[in-house]
Amino acid sequence: MADDQALLLEEQIPALRRYAFALVRDHDAADDLVQDCLERALSRWYLRRPEGDLRAWLFTILRNLYINAYRARKRRGVGTAIGDTHPSVAPEQEAGLQARDVLSAIDQLPEEQKSLLLLIGVENLSYEQAARVLAIPVGTVMSRLSRARQRLRTFMEDGCAPLLRRVK
Amino acid sequence: MTDQRNGPIGEDDLQAFIDDRLPEARRAQVETYLSEHPEIRGRVLLDHSYRDSLHTKLAGKFAEPIPPRLRIANIRSARRQSLYRRIQTIAAILAIFAAGVGSGWMAAYVLPPTAPLNTATVADNATTAFRTFVVEVAHPVEVAAAQEEHLLRWLSKRLGRPLIAPNLSKFGYQLIGGRLLSANEGAAAQLMYEDSSGQRLTIYVQAEQGSETAFRYWQAGDASTFAWIDRGFGFAVTARAPREQLLPIAETVYHALLNDSGDAQRSPKGQS
Helix, strand or coil, X not given: CHHHHHHXXXXXXXXXXXXXXXXXXXXXXXXXXXXHHHHHHHHCHHHCCCCXXXXXXXXXXXXXXXXXXXXXXXXXXXXXXXXXXXXXXXXXXXXXXXXXCHHHHHHCCCHHHHHHHHHHHHCCCCHHHHHHXXXXXXXXXXXXXXXXXXXXXXXXXXXXXXXXXXXX | CCCCCCCCCCHHHHHHHHCCCCCHHHHHHHHHHXXXXXXXXXXXXXXXXXXXXXXXXXXXXXXXXXXXXXXXXXXXXXXXXXXXXXXXXXHHHHHHHHHHHHHHHHHHHHCCCCCCHHHHHXXXXXXXXXXXXXXXXXXXXXXXXXXXXXXXXXXXXXXCCCCCCCCCHXXXXXXXXXXXXXXXXXXXXXXXXXXXXXCEEEXXXXXXXXXXXXXXXXXXXXXXXXXXXXXXXXXXXEECCCHHHHHHHHHHHHHHHHHHCCCCCCCCCCCC
């Protein structure tokens, strides 16, 4: 049984790393997040519904860890946060010179919209699965997805995205 | 959910079109619609291209080999090591507590014969543990609530039953942590809560044979306890609080632990 568990989990690692990287834009921080996610999955394995959806469950854990870490960092202050994310700044700027980088553009979106675009557009989760991961009603996934895409389009079309960011 | 749709094209059709998730027939309808509305077609194609390029940008990450530290075997062995260290430190506490268990077991025979034996055992063990640890200032708990996830994982493992920490914040109680105790047969777990005034409350769980019982109320000195047995486990909620104040808390705990085991339909039986 233990090896089934390892197999089931490891199958999901590439997708989890991709989602984590898109969220934090730093390779090490992304793997930290995935590692935390896997540890939690192992420790709560018995709490997962046996017939449940492993993929959606893992994405839910990872996203919640991300949100919690992000909130904690916010509370701690900005100083540490900037240091943590420095490595990702250079490639971002580089990419920005070539064309408007869609990866940087989604960084401008609120986390929920960003996650929707990633989970549905990249990870290919069903709308139902995405609703479960984000803990929102299935009925609102479409309208929120539509809004996210509209916002992304604005950032991509209207030039310098950071200027459009609301400073409130 | 998009499969059965008919009639006018909606925004949800367009989103599903962008995601390539429309059934063939509907897809054709949307294409016709888009050819009649070039402006909308423009933005839909743009959205589709962003979706594609997001996927392409991240493809490299997906293709990377899994780093060793994310291998499940490695994560497992790291967890095992930390658990082992913890068990060593617990051994001492187990030894100390063995005496308390002995007295609890005997008390079961001394307590009123009208009450079921098992509930009495649980209530008495819970009260003993309550008295022992609520007065602790330096180390009221073994693992603090900051490590709640670790705490519950560990206690669940030792109890042989998934354990959650019910949320008692509506009664003003916050989880401060918990500890593993020795019980008549095997392990027992104690979760400790505290309110803003420093009043403490404990939830005590131990494996206990016996059929299901209703809530039983026990009072020992100023400590009140509601105890019950449910499917091979005894539960007790103990606090220095009057019965009527403790009852709604015990009911909340009952429901929370019941939901945890996947059976939310039942309601608590009337208390004695």
